[in-house]
Amino acid sequence: MSTKRSRSFISKPDLVSTTLIYPMTLTTETDTVDSGFTITTNVSSPLSQSPLQVQNSAGTILWSVPVAGGPKTNAKDMRAYNTAGTKYAAFNGQTSPQYYEYYDGTASYKLFSGMGAPSTDTVGTASTGNFYWRRATYDYPIMVGKSVTIGAATTNRWQSVAPTHDQANQTSENNAENVLPAKALFSNFKLILATAPGAGSTRTHTFRYNSAASALSFTIANPATSGSNTTDTVIAYPNNITNKTISIASMANIAPAGSLAKWRLLQTAPNQQLYASTNANTSTTAARYMGIQDSGVGTTSASVAQIFPDTGTLISFTACLSGSSGAGSYNLELFKGTYGSETSTGISFTLTGTSPQLFSPYETSVSVAPDDSLYWAITPSATAPTAAIVTVSMEYASSTAGNYVLLGGSGTTNLSTTATTFNNWYGNAAWNATEANVKALAYGTTLKSLYARVTSDTGAAKTRTCTFRINGANSAATVTFNNSGVTKNWTGTVAIATDDDINLTSIPTGTPNASRMIYGLCLNTPITSTATVYVCTAGGSPGTWSQIV
């Protein structure tokens, strides 16, 4: 391979020793016209291994070809020169931000793209005449209600970004973190307490990014019962090397009065993000299951499967562990189909460490339609892995602009057959007898459909009604099971205002058969930013930009 001399590999089709663990095969083709020289990865090579890498003499990585994501430069560029070698077009991969570049022999012209208006985050230092394509984005509300006391300690206690209503406060941030599937902007964090912090006490609630506090934070000082931050934003990125995750933290200056809480957050991006985490170390010896918008696991797929209420595609599947799996690994696989008969989608990961894995090929999508049932299966390898938390996420791209979903279920616990109970969404949690315990804090949006399924029909002359409630009152969104089938759905339009209390209720009549219930809600959020184009009229960081389309 020296550039000093020519070598012929024709007589040596396999140049690599077979005594190595993952020997590559180098082949020079003699009987086909496909390739002059081929590098073939070993069948046993881990997915994390890059089949080819180029380094300079100092060991600096110049270029690599990973299994997933395509060839990469190392903060450099990929150039296509004209035949004279004087001009080039390039994908410039500088550290941040990246851009398309045209160099005409004397000057460079840049074209950026991103979310939001041009900023130092999306254009860095720009020059007059640079262009910026702005993507269309939507505000997807994350709307939470808690039936357990929010963190009441003088050190941080954590919650997932989309927790079940009964998710306990986590004393380890690992237990609450959700991995990111794509870039998103987080904002409009608001939390309302049921009980003021108490004399001399203040509570601080913070959106955490990559295990660190962000500016998206606020403090509630006694006697106040609510706080918000509607000015700061956090742009969060996925990263296939470091563990870029998000969570919510709560901390007080002195032990505060215990309190339930409801809160909301906006995730602004082209697509909704669906998060799931085992929230605790998963079994190292037995299979476990979780929903696709969930926190915690079940021992059966039937207890965690979630039904989808909308038509669209799932993309950008990303997963990681909270720590190394040691000698073993965890297989994570997505199943979809009719409830009880789901089959593998082909989306699967072999997880071994904290570096997030993006499913390869990255453009793979899974179509979903109303009544589809989905869940993740987690299977430890025969060689027991080291205990770890599994977190996985994906984007949901609805076929209808602005549509997004909330997915929930009752887990392993049957609904009451005699009493009215209440629940919200984000995973599988038992229905609660007290509505105030599960009310979630809303952001202006529209409910479009409610799909529900019971695991056992009601029995003759008995009913079970599931209704979406706003501020303690029934809305028009309701389905009734009356021994005529285990699936029911409602479609229509129910407006939800910012700061409304929202939740579901289950009302039995005539003591219906014992059953669990799973449900999916489809909502719609108006477009936040249409796709448009800006041009830089004065250079700087980020400079002055004018919208021109």
Add this chain to the structure above:
Amino acid sequence: MSKSNIIGTNQTTPGAMTAPSNLLTDATATTGLLIKQGAGAPVTQVPIRVIDSDAATLWEITNAGHCVSYNMKMGANYGVFTSGVYLNGRNSIPCLQLPDGTSNNGIRIYMGSGVPSGTTVNTSVIGDMYYRIDTPSTANQRIYMCTVAGTPGTWLGIA
């Protein structure tokens, strides 16, 4: 030792080389095949270069880290990839060419100063776009679209 230097061991006449690149296969989980520039290599030496039978350079990684070729395709016009996005340097004016879903005939995006001309765009087809850098504050002199194919064709300022 986790890596095996296979240069030399499989060559019948290694000869005397001053700064050979090393071709390594890695026994770890990070790298399958590593091409590492030899110690003492001059800065002008590229660690890897692919040439055709006519000795023309097809592709190389420069010592500065640039990945260079005359076309850089993401996807390809053969096999299952029937329409790739690519950096098109085939002609005198390199550009970004987008896929059209079926072939490599998607629109091309140029950038430059002044109105589209023979020095800033190649022979154009309808739909090609041109981003102009020198008049960012003048309406309809910032983005142009080709409305009549030609050299350079007819271009309409649209923003």
